[in-house]
Amino acid sequence: MSLPQVIILNGTSSSGKTSIAKALQELLPQQYLNFSIDSILYALPDSDLQLMKQGQTISRAGYDWPSLVRGYHYCLPALLQAGCHLLIDNAWCERHEKRELLTELAGYSVALIGVQCDLEIAQAREQARGDRAIGLVAWQAPIVHQDMTYDIEVNTAGIKPQALANKLYEQILSQPSWRGAIETLEHLNIYS
Numbered sequence: 001m002s003l004p005q006v007i008i009l010n011g012t013s014s015s016g017k018t019s020i021a022k023a024l025q026e027l028l029p030q031q032y033l034n035f036s037i038d039s040i041l042y043a044l045p046d047s048d049l050q051l052m053k054q055g056q057t058i059s060r061a062g063y064d065w066p067s068l069v070r071g072y073h074y075c076l077p078a079l080l081q082a083g084c085h086l087l088i089d090n091a092w093c094e095r096h097e098k099r100e101l102l103t104e105l106a107g108y109s110v111a112l113i114g115v116q117c118d119l120e121i122a123q124a125r126e127q128a129r130g131d132r133a134i135g136l137v138a139w140q141a142p143i144v145h146q147d148m149t150y151d152i153e154v155n156t157a158g159i160k161p162q163a164l165a166n167k168l169y170e171q172i173l174s175q176p177s178w179r180g181a182i183e184t185l186e187h188l189n190i191y192s
Helices: 017-027 037-041 046-053 065-081 094-103 118-127 136-140 161-174 180-191
Strands: 007-008 086-090 109-118 152-155
Touching: 007 017, 007 180, 037 065, 046 094, 046 180, 065 086, 065 136, 094 180, 118 136, 152 161
Parallel strands: 007 086, 007 109, 109 152
Antiparallel strands: none
């Protein structure tokens, strides 16, 4: 069994990535840190976090989305160099963010997993959560999976996170190699 050093879950907001990640953490035979973009966002002052959740501009100088994402990406190699294994999730939508993420992870064993969710289901979850800007799912849906070559894909429609985590765990254990991140980065470097 050759587990990857990094497991990436990419999909729209409210697609179920974090719920799957938490369930998968409990199944994996070695410890993985669940280090999502939320790990960075929840370090913001509460007033700025509340503005972001409402889709508004952060009020304090020095914080903007690109710098927060860049900081998140730059944390990943440091955690890996310290010997941690990572289970990360986000909705990577911009080509430069996808390229930056995969460049930072180059040289590590990375499982790239696409988390699909029917638009209507993700939008209903977005409404029910109350901690995401309304309309984020609709904006992300047409672009989040563009240019991505996944090792594994799952669809969260009608399946509980624990059942998906069980299925994903079996697929991870049986996967002979991890090429999705390498192929995606090659594609992004050629066609961007």
